[in-house]
Amino acid sequence: MSVPILSARDLTKTYGRGPDRFDALKGVTLEIDRGDSVAIVGKSGSGKSTLMHLLALLDSPGGGQIHVDGTDAKTLNGRRLNALRNSMFGFVFQQFFLNPASNVLENVVLPLKIAGVGARERRTRGMTVLEQLELTDKARNKAGDLSGGQKQRVVIARALVNNPQVLFADEPTGNLDTATGRIVEDILFDLNANHGITLITVTHDHDLAARFNRRLYIRDGLLITTDEEHAA
Amino acid sequence: MKPLEILKTAMTNSLRSKLRTFLTILAIFVGAFTLTITNGLGTGISNYIDSQIAAVGSNNSFTVGKTDTSGNPGSGPKKYDASTRVLAAGGRPGSTQLALGQSDLNAIGAIPGITGVTPVTRLNPDYIQWKGHDKYQLTVSPLAGAQPQLAAGTGLDDSGTQPQLILPASYVAPLGFADNNQAVGQDTTIGITDATGTRHPITARITGVEQSALLGGGGAFINKALSTALADAQGTGAPAATKTAWANATATFAPSSAAQINDMKAGLAAAGYTAQTLDDRIGTVKTVINGIIGVLDAFAVIALVAAGFGIVNTLLMSVQERTREIGLMKAMGMGSGSVFALFSTEAAFIGFLGSAIGSAAAIGLGTAVSGALARGPLSDLAGLHILAFAPVPVASVILLVMAIAFVAGTLPAWRAARQNPIDSLRYE
Known part of the structure; x- marks a missing residue:
């Protein structure tokens, strides 16, 4: 059996201390295989975003271990951690986080710029990924002038420009109307099915979650085996 | 990145x-x-x-005088030394200054680094005049390495035999010239009185006109030929002894570092002379x-x-x-x-x-x-x-x-x- 691309054991995370102490995660163990599509489903405050941030190595856990492709994340120093974030992971955020003053192409090639890729190659690769998402004609538009669906496609393009192995999405359709949301979902599942990208998505939308290969339900910082909301 | x-x-x-x-x-x-x-x-x-x-002097020269060792008046009168001579000095009436003689000039010249010693002769001309116009008082000073800022004409020829001077710009109009350029190349008459009261007119050529200067004091620069002519005229009939006593001498040296200059100064001080460069005097x-x-x-x-x-x-x-x-x-x-x-x-x-x-x-x-x-x-x-x-x-x-x-x-x-x-x- 191949090594899972991400595995977590007994993950805990605590915010605050004393009376304000809040245990966001109370011991989560999971494994995600290469090429899988996983939905992390839970209510607001259940710890699902915290779990995704820990898996994406954006935050350090209070306890437990994370292995990325068999490597213990704790052993990664600053430079290797940055390189890993830059080249292995892609992020799609609900709030987009686009720089509204820059044009679409500049926003998309930001990860390449951080990686130190030259201007010419940045342009070529940026235009390739924009073509893939049918945004070629918007390349020179200011990111701030786009519609919500277009913005989310730009964000996906930015996440894909470095050819990541894992795509993390946090409520990718949360800010979009149903029809636009559907288009964005189709793009994400197409990437998973046809490009072998592991897809990890946080959502509270059960219709969206139903389209994933696996669903991890989380409640009060613990994984639960059944979909309580549906059961109820 | x-x-x-x-x-x-x-x-x-x-x-x-x-x-x-x-x-x-x-x-x-x-x-x-x-x-x-x-x-x-x-x-x-x-x-x-x-x-x-x-404009007033060279950076490569000292003004040297004899160090006055009389010290504090409270220490009583000094013993007479037959080798010293004194001259009347400026300042308080009756004050004197130790004079430099030929032996002093030789001693100064023997200090390592000094390339030449010239006694400073005080020249006191009476007037300057051009072609029958009004006469004006004039002070003169030898060039001694100075680089006057000229408004017209050229610098002095210090090695030639023709007596020359550089006229301060303020003299141009009073002497009767229309402008600076007219003054250049003209011969003027400088009057000087000798020890017996006889007045000698000396002809000198204006080679240039100097810009108004901050430090120059309004005097005219003269070349060696004119300086010698004036000194000879002034010294006519004077006792021989006064011709060989000077208040100061100018000691020149090759361009040197500050440390070398200090060494020379120390050498002069050890020999009993006080030396100042122009920078010392202007430094404040x-x-x-x-x-x-x-x-x-x-x-x-x-x-x-x-x-x-x-x-x-x-x-x-x-x-x-x-x-x-x-x-x-x-x-x-x-x-x-x-x-x-x-x-x-x-x-x-x-x-x-x-x-x-x-x-x-x-x-x-x-x-x-x-x-x-x-x-x-x-x-x-x-x-x-x-x-x-x-x-x-x-x-x-x-x-x-x-x-x-x-x-x-x-x-x-x-x-x-x-x-x-x-x-x-x-x-x-």
């Missing part, structure tokens, strides 16, 4: 909030402008003083001016430090505003070092803009004002450009401001760099 990309990104970022950046640049502008102006003032005045000093003036410029510079630096706090403020706001953007970049693998470099480069760039614009404005305005002053209120001091801008001081002002801006930028940059990506992404 590559350094060039960081520079480009920082430049773009600094122009993102134009009004805020503009106001910060304005604060730096004021400081840089002031500093450039005070620097220009220092350079301008120093240049002027240097040219004025060159320079020290005072440097002090004033230093105080002005200090005010400009205070303005810059205030502007530095402006930079801190601007960038802190910028870091706050771009919290999510910083978080995003860190989530995408940008290292803390690059984030720090990005923000401190932005600070240095703002500093560069402010100082470059400030210095350029100071140079432009300063040159115009200085030109206007030189033509108007300061026209009596020919050759004085109150503000002069040399590339090195201006470049160092710009670098200093950039350094201050960089230091000011480190606090916000450090705050940006230590941000946890996830905290930044959560920030609303």
Whole structure:
């Protein structure tokens, strides 16, 4: 059996201390295989975003271990951690986080710029990924002038420009109307099915979650085996 | 991220909030402008003083006198020494000065490093006159390495046999010349009285006209031939003994370092002579001016430090505003070092803009004002450009401001760099 691309054991995370102490995660163990599509489903405050941030190595856990492709994340120093974030992971955020003053192409090639890729190659690769998402004609538009669906496609393009192995999405359709949301979902599942990208998505939308290969339900910082909301 | 990309990104970022950046640049502008102006003032005045000093004497000579060892009046009368002679000196009536004789000149010339010794003869001409016009009083001084600033004509020929002089510009009109150029090449008559009361007229040619000078004292420079002629005329009928007693001598030396000059001075002091270079005599003036410029510079630096706090403020706001953007970049693998470099480069760039614009404005305005002053209120001091801008001081002002801006930028940059990506992404 191949090594899972991400595995977590007994993950805990605590915010605050004393009376304000809040245990966001109370011991989560999971494994995600290469090429899988996983939905992390839970209510607001259940710890699902915290779990995704820990898996994406954006935050350090209070306890437990994370292995990325068999490597213990704790052993990664600053430079290797940055390189890993830059080249292995892609992020799609609900709030987009686009720089509204820059044009679409500049926003998309930001990860390449951080990686130190030259201007010419940045342009070529940026235009390739924009073509893939049918945004070629918007390349020179200011990111701030786009519609919500277009913005989310730009964000996906930015996440894909470095050819990541894992795509993390946090409520990718949360800010979009149903029809636009559907288009964005189709793009994400197409990437998973046809490009072998592991897809990890946080959502509270059960219709969206139903389209994933696996669903991890989380409640009060613990994984639960059944979909309580549906059961109820 | 590559350094060039960081520079480009920082430049773009600094122009993102134009009004805020503009106001910060304005604060730096004021400081840089002031500093450039005070620097220009220092350079301008120093240049002027240097040219004025060159006009009255050479940097490669000492004025040597005998060291007066009589000391404190309370120590009682000094024993008579048959080898010393005294001369009447300036200052308090009745004061005397030890005289230099031929043996003293030989002793001075024997000091290592001294290449020549000339006794200073006091020449007291009575008048100068041109072609039957009115006679005017005149003081003269030998050239002795001085480089007068000429308004017309050429310098003196110190080795020729023709008696020559350089006329101060203030004499041109009174003597009856229409302008400086007419005076050049004309023969004038200088009258001098000898020891017996007989007046001798001596003919001398004007080779040049000197600009009005700050330190020259309005005397005419004369060449060796004229100096000898005047001394001979003045000495006619004088007792032989007075011809071999001088108050001072000029000792020349090859161009030397400050240490070599000090060695020669020490040698002369050990032999019982007091030697002063021109710098020693003018040095106090320079020290005072440097002090004033230093105080002005200090005010400009205070303005810059205030502007530095402006930079801190601007960038802190910028870091706050771009919290999510910083978080995003860190989530995408940008290292803390690059984030720090990005923000401190932005600070240095703002500093560069402010100082470059400030210095350029100071140079432009300063040159115009200085030109206007030189033509108007300061026209009596020919050759004085109150503000002069040399590339090195201006470049160092710009670098200093950039350094201050960089230091000011480190606090916000450090705050940006230590941000946890996830905290930044959560920030609303």
